[in-house]
Amino acid sequence: MHMEAPGFRVAFYTLTALSLAIMVWQFLAPAKRWMKGKPINWRPDFVKGVLTFILGQKKVQGSRPKSGAPMHLMIFYGFLALLLATTLLAVSTYGPLIGIPHFHKGLYYLVYETVFDVFGVVFLSGVLWALVRRIQYARTYGPNPGTEAAKDAHPTNPLTTDWKDYFALVVLLGLGVTGYALEAARISNSPHEWDWASPVGAALARLVPNLPDVAYIGIWWFHFVWVWVFFATLPQMRLKHIVTATLTAAGAPERPMGELAPISxxxxxxxxxxxxxxxxxxxxxxxxxxxxxxxxxxxxxxxxxxxxxxxxxxxxxxxxxxxxxxxxxxxxxxxxxxxxxxxxxxxxxxxxxxxxxxxxxxxxxxxxxxxxEGKLSGTAATMLRQVGSTGNAWGAPSNAREDWMKGLDVPLCRDNEDFDVLFWVGCAGATDPGAVRTTKATAGLMRQAGVKFACLGQEETCTGDAARRIGDEFTFQAMAESNIETFKRYGVKKVVTPCPHCFNTLKNEYRQFGADLEVEHHTQFLARLVEEGKIKAARPNPGETTYHDPCYLARVNDESDAPRRLLGERTHWNTERPAFVHELERDQDEDVVLAEPEHKGRKTLCCGAGGGRMWMEEEPGQRPSERRVNELLATGAKEVAVSCPFCRIMLDASLKQADESIRLVDLAEKLQEANA
Ligand code: SF4
Ligand code: SF4
CATH class of the missing domain: 1.10.1060.10 (Alpha-helical ferredoxin)
Structure with a gap:
């Protein structure tokens, strides 16, 4: 009726086009800035990016519940449903112009009305939740949330808020509320027998029966005012991530988390x-x-x-x-x-x-x-020089890489080219006294299980992991090329290493320079030997041992199960529960063996050694390892198991300060004791 009048149509389409144009215009300046960057040299999988990260909300679901993941899911899926509803209605209305028949009727109409009516409630509940949550945070963290003073007073407040955040939520609330008001007005103004299919709209319509045309028209325009405000202000609010995060997800690099891009x-x-x-x-x-x-x-x-x-x-x-x-x-x-x-x-x-x-x-x-620019100095710069001159981050000469083998009859590649597995020891594994114990235990277990392995000995050099992450790309590349040359000389196909940093670099980064390797961390390799019955799992007394997941194994390379299987546990990520509460869980019929710290698996807490920090000075009281040790001690365990030489070095120092009686041990040593 009234909506058919040409004047209404012109005004509606003009205002809609104007609000969209204002939105696009505001995105032009940032888009110009993005285009100043280097062209990307990867081929993003647009479909996978959108399906996984936007429609599947994978990263949001992976967040902790505290951070508002369920709230975001309600707003997102509610908003998406309402967007879909509007699109379907538009297609049905304007479809006949391009030959698509009008389909907004019959059973489809009933399902449409019911489903989207319910999603409106989901959307509004999510928005209200967000509003209450923000107000609560603002109350807890200060009277003027978002100001520098409030941030200084409560530096750990993750949720800084300013007026734009409230404005955005009010706009979303306005969209939802006026959407329902419009539906109720339509039902009240011209009721028909199928209105029960919109339960919320029908219930509201009963509050104001027989609404006159003029009121209906007023509500109709009022709803669209909120729509236009939404479009026109979107680029100024956090809500702009609806556009920018979608583009980011669609163009995300396929690179694994642990792979840094090379420079040529x-x-x-x-x-x-x-x-x-x-x-x-x-x-x-x-x-x-x-x-x-x-x-x-x-x-x-x-x-x-x-x-x-x-x-x-x-x-x-x-x-x-x-x-x-x-x-x-x-x-x-x-x-x-x-x-x-x-x-x-x-x-x-x-x-x-x-x-x-x-x-x-x-x-x-x-x-x-x-x-x-020569701006790195001190012990980290010394480490880089050592890697360049000796091929060892600790500066030990290359022949010292064979010191740990004395009296052990360890096979070397140069003497014996008939091996299935290259046992990559790493700088720490060959040099640091604690890590050497891990190296010896792993070699002993391989021998016991009848694995045909060999080591490179003095032909092994640093993988270059720390050099790359400190920022010395070309020292890293020199190491990678030299090691890959050695692998090719001996026809190496499979590598096992007890160092998660070497593991990550060999597995994810060496292929940038032509390596084609199957790489396993020693816990993965040993766990398979346990499964094959070649060696026994270690079974500590319940609660006696806690395990520290290394970042470069658990988070960066998603391996948290194999280390636990070495301790006789059956673990898995519980996928029955919503993703945002995923936790590493044991099979129900398994005894609880490990005393788990608060942060575990992919959410593990860093020991502070990665990225070259191992070779940098730390101020007392600012050591990540101290924080981690306190958390491990809080489990009440008498023994801390590790599976990384870097973690071992960092935790050892902090553990000695905190409680000398706690034993620090690598999983390979635990296994060796069980198989003695
Ligand atoms: S980078 Fe920005 S969006 Fe990502 S977690 Fe940090 S604050 Fe949140
Ligand atoms: S130390 Fe902080 S900034 Fe660096 S990778 Fe870890 S979480 Fe990110």
């Missing part, structure tokens, strides 16, 4: 520079991802450096890089060198970020520039 010499010759000093030197995707950040603070909440009082704050890193993109400032200066060096590259932030931001890429690229 050609690139350096062309640009005259190594790493990133200006934000425009990041890829277009990385620049786009900066605009997807919602300042939710989940990255900061989990950062081990931030949580022991260091200056590094991953949420702030993203904001600082974004600011430098706008102002043209130098990235390392905008972020601060101190913050860049504080990162352990543990990837807890990357794991937590719901919009797929890769903080470690940003940090390592900036570090690369600092290293090239």
């Amino acid at each position: 010499m050609r690139e350096v010759e062309e640009t005259g520079q190594i790493g990133v000093s200006l934000a425009t030197e990041f890829s277009r995707w990385h620049l786009l991802s900066l605009d997807a950040c919602m300042s939710c603070g989940r990255c900061t909440e989990v950062c081990p450096a931030y949580n022991v009082g260091k200056i590094l704050n991953p949420k702030q890193v993203v904001a600082d890089v974004h600011r430098s993109l706008v102002t043209g400032d130098n990235v390392p200066a905008a972020v601060s060198e101190e913050a860049l060096w504080a990162c352990t590259t543990c990837n807890a932030c990357v794991e937590a970020c719901p919009v797929l931001i890769r903080h470690t890429d940003l940090i390592v690229d900036a570090r690369r520039n600092l290293v090239a």
Whole structure:
């Protein structure tokens, strides 16, 4: 009736087009900034990105319940359903113009009305939840949430709020409430027999029966005012991530979490520079991802450096890089060198970020520039020189790599080319006294199980993991090329290593330089030997042992089960429960063996050694290992089991200070004791 009048139509379409144009216009400036970045040289899987991360909300579901994941899911799926409802209605209304028959009738109509009526409730409940949650946070964390003073007073508050956040929620609330009001007005104004299919709308219509036309028209326009405000203000609110996070997910690199992008010499010759000093030197995707950040603070909440009082704050890193993109400032200066060096590259932030931001890429690229500018000094710089001169991060000469073998009759590749498995020992495994015990135990178990293995001995050099993560890309590449040459000489196909850092680099990064290897961590390899009945699992007394998951095994390479199976446990991620409460669980018929710390599996807490931090000075009271040791001790266990030489070194120092009576042991040693 009234809606058919030409004047109404012109006004409606003009205002809708105008609000959309205002939205697009506001996205043009950031889009121009994204395009200043380097073209991406990967082929993103758009469909998988959208299905997994947008429609499947995988990263949101992986968040802890506390961080509001269920609330976000309600808003997202409610909003999506309402968007779908509007689209279907538009197709049915305008379809006849292009030959699609009108289908908004019959059974379809009844299902449509009922389903979308219910989703409206889901949407509104989610929005109300978000509003209450924000008010509660604001009350808890200060009277002026979002101000610098409030952030200083409560630095761990992950949810900073300003007026725009309330405005966004009020707009969403307005959309939902006026949507229901419009439906009720339509039913009240011109009721028909199928109105029961819209239970909420019908119930509201009963409150104001026989609504006159003029009221209905007023409500109709009022609803669309909210729609136009939503479009026109979207780019100014956190809600802009509806667009930017969708693009970020669709274009996300396929690279595993533990793989850093290489730099080529050609690139350096062309640009005259190594790493990133200006934000425009990041890829277009990385620049786009900066605009997807919602300042939710989940990255900061989990950062081990931030949580022991260091200056590094991953949420702030993203904001600082974004600011430098706008102002043209130098990235390392905008972020601060101190913050860049504080990162352990543990990837807890990357794991937590719901919009797929890769903080470690940003940090390592900036570090690369600092290293090239000669701004790394002290013990970490000494380590890099040692890797370059001796091929060992601890500076031990190459022949010292065979010291641990004395009296053990360990097969060497150079004497015996008939082996199935290359046992990659690593710098720590050959040099550090504690890690050497792991090396010996693993070799002994392999021999006991009849594995045909060999070591490279003095032909092995550092994988270059720490050099790469500190930012010295070309020392890393020199190590990788030399080791790959050695692998090719001996026809190496399978590698087993007790070091998660070597494991990650050999598995995920060496293929960038032509390696084709099957790589296993020693816990994975030994767990299979246990399954095959070649060796026995260790079975500590219940509650006696706790286990510390290394970041580069559990989170970066998603392996938390194999280490537990070595201790006789059957574990798995419980996929029956909603993803946001996934936990590592034991099979019901298994005895509880391990005393688990609060942070475990992919959510493990960093020991502080990664990213080259092992070779950097730590202020007392600012050691991530101390925080981790306190958590491990809180389990009441008498023994801490590890599966990483770096974790072992870091935890050993802090454990000795906290409680000398607690034993620190690698899983391979536990297994060796059980098989003695
Ligand atoms: S990688 Fe780890 S240490 Fe570095 S910013 Fe992220 S959470 Fe913090
Ligand atoms: S970087 Fe990701 S996790 Fe951190 S504040 Fe931004 S959106 Fe949240």
